[in-house]
Amino acid sequence: MIELGRFQIDLEMRTLQRNGETVPLGSRAFDILAAVASADGRLVTKDELMTIVWPDTIVEENNIQVHLSALRKVLGQDRDLILTVPGRGYQLRQRRKNVLSDEAGVRASGVRASGSQALRARRLPPPKSGLLGRDLAVRQIRALLEQTHVLTLVGAGGIGKTSVAVEAAHHSSADFEEPVCFVELAQLTTEEAVLRAIVERCGLSVHDPQVDVEQVVAALARQCRLLVLDNAEHVIGIMAHIVEALVAGNDALRVLVTSREPLRIMPETVFRVEPLDVPPPHSTDADILRCSAVNLFLRHANSLQGKVASDSTELQLVGEICRRLDGIPLAIELAAARVVALGVEGVHRRLDDRMAILAGGYRTALPRHQTLRATFDWSFAILDQNARSLFRRLAVFGDAFTFEAMCAVVCDEAYTVANAIGSIGELVAKSLVGVEFEGPVAKYRLSESTRAYAMAKLQAEGEQDDIAARHARYLPARRQSAA
Ligand SMILES: Nc1ncnc2c1ncn2[C@@H]1O[C@H](COP(=O)(O)OP(=O)(O)O)[C@@H](O)[C@H]1O
Ligand SMILES: [Mg+2]
Incomplete structure (x- = not known):
């Protein structure tokens, strides 16, 4: 429970009360209030709010304004409790008062922070529905996280490192007292920016304007937490230094990194993410249909096009496309999307010109995941x-x-x-x-x-x-x- 002036926010029951009486509030508006109030005076950026409130969908930024004004209406004369920092985000004007099941209080008593369950899952992107062929990898990663302080999932661009890391983190979250903290590094280029992102995503209290690694080590001290650092390859040297310092200062911390390249530090275990399985040449239809790469292709193509690979000839071609794309999920998704315009046979025939045809990925994907060429450009550039x-x-x-x-x-x-x-x-x-x-x-x-x-x-x-x-x-x- 968080007390805020005349209001009480119950994170577990997801209710807002004024002087003990429940005040009706929409779910999104509640999420915004909970996120800002839990940050305890720290600025919550718009991006952070978007991830917390709409973890599964990409929405226009003005949605925040819509729900925020509904929230301010409910707060009435206390509407100024939430301060808008123009162009940056939102902040609590007054420090909250923590009551009983408050996260910090619970943590101090050494008990799992049950009040933060709702936010616990939301710090992590949602698990991907229908992740194919990764059950064993997820089990192995969870087991490895019990033994090793730093686990790096390594593999080529688009092979599925982030997807498997998110899935494994969801499975492992119950093994940790604190919420899993997920930090996407792709947009960050300096040590300061990375540290700031860790501080923000973990909800740590570091008040100095200049964050350094010792402060983060101190703030994370003794927290039993899983920290997921996603897409580290372009800042690999910086990450090596930060991760080494973080785990040296905290025996209960586990760091799961995804990167095209290992960190190359002492406490690191490297886990190579393998391609999805593809059928060898001359496989039977039944064997082709058992391969996860083929299932990904068919699922994606069918969702866009209707019935694909309804006969054996087409299925054999799909098997070969997946094999020639080396079982890389991103390339397979891009190829399947082209079936709408070219048909299976057309995609198969044009694979020699794959840089041209494997474009047009999800509009909402990271830019480097929208075309096969962009995926390689990202590696080549570094x-x-x-x-x-x-x-x-x-x-x-x-x-x-x-x-x-x-x-x-x-x-x-x-x-x-x-x-x-x-x-x-x-x-x-x-x-x-x-x-x-x-x-x-x-x-x-x-x-x-x-x-x-x-x-x-x-x-x-x-x-x-x-x-x-x-x-x-x-x-x-x-x-x-x-x-
Ligand atoms: N096992 C899988 N099953 C289904 N789709 C997958 C799988 N692995 C990856 N994908 C899809 O492939 C694309 C690239 O995966 P991602 O995890 O982002 O790769 P990486 O992090 O290695 O660059 C994403 O669209 C993702 O949803
Ligand atoms: Mg990734």
Whole structure:
């Protein structure tokens, strides 16, 4: 219960009372009041309110105003309790008084904060309905979170890291005393911004205008909490430093990170998110239908188009599309969306031009999830010059290749073997190049989509003929030396 002037807010029962009498208030208006009152004087940004009040839908910003004015009407002469900070958000003008089941009081007594249950789930995006093929991964992640302080879900863009992290966090939330705190990092670029976001999302009290990591460590001290840090790859160095400090200061804290690249810190366990399963060539219809990638394609295409893959020929094509898209859910969703205009056969036939056809994702998705090219642009943008050179040159390899083959084709006076050693490590770490082992020998491979993107870069750089010629020269030389 939170007391606010003449009003009492019961978070558990979701009621507002004035001097003991219930005052009717719409559900959205209540959510806004609860969010601002729970923040206890801290500014609640518009974005934060939107996520709390409309966790499942994207709505226009003016919806906040509509419900806020309904709320202010109910508050009557106390309407000024909620202050509008123009362009930024909303704030409680007067500090709340905490009564009995208040979150902080409960926390101090070491008991789970039951009054915050409603807000507990809302800090986390809603679980995705119909997440396919991830039951085992979710169980493994939950189990790993019991043993390790920092768990990083690593994989290529669009492979499903965020989806599986959200699902696992929902499953794990009961294992923690405090609400799960979910921080989306994609828009943040500085340490200060990241720390501020953690403070805001966790509802911590840090009053200094300049937040530093020690303050956040102190504010999180002893909290038994799961912190989900989503999309860390573009601020990986900053995150490594912050996460290491946070877990060093709190043994009960668990941090679940999603990133295309590991943090590379001591307390980290890396969990590779695998692609959805795809049918091998010549699978039967029944086997194709058992694959999660195929089910995702069919579900998405059917929701847009009606009946897709109603016969065996079409189903076989769907199986091949999913395989050639390497089981990456984002690419599969984009391909399925194209069925409306091109049909299954048309999508299949144009897969060689996938950068052009795999566009037009959800309007509400992150910009880098709206086209396949944008997903790769996001990864490419954070490579250094050497890694970019290597990456585009690797486009000439249609199959798995060894380090030796790679050096023979990509190295020259300007691009040395030492450069190649550093850069291949970086590309593997950033989930752009896969590595597999044949006994002691490492072999590298680009997925078909990655290769298509790298080829476009090679062409744009005007290097295609030169690198293709070196590749062609290497092959016979290799055959002769093997003979
Ligand atoms: N297992 C899955 N089942 C159904 N859809 C999925 C699955 N995994 C991912 N998706 C969908 O694929 C897209 C990309 O997933 P996301 O989790 O954002 O990937 P990442 O975080 O690795 O970039 C999203 O639209 C998501 O809803
Ligand atoms: Mg993500």
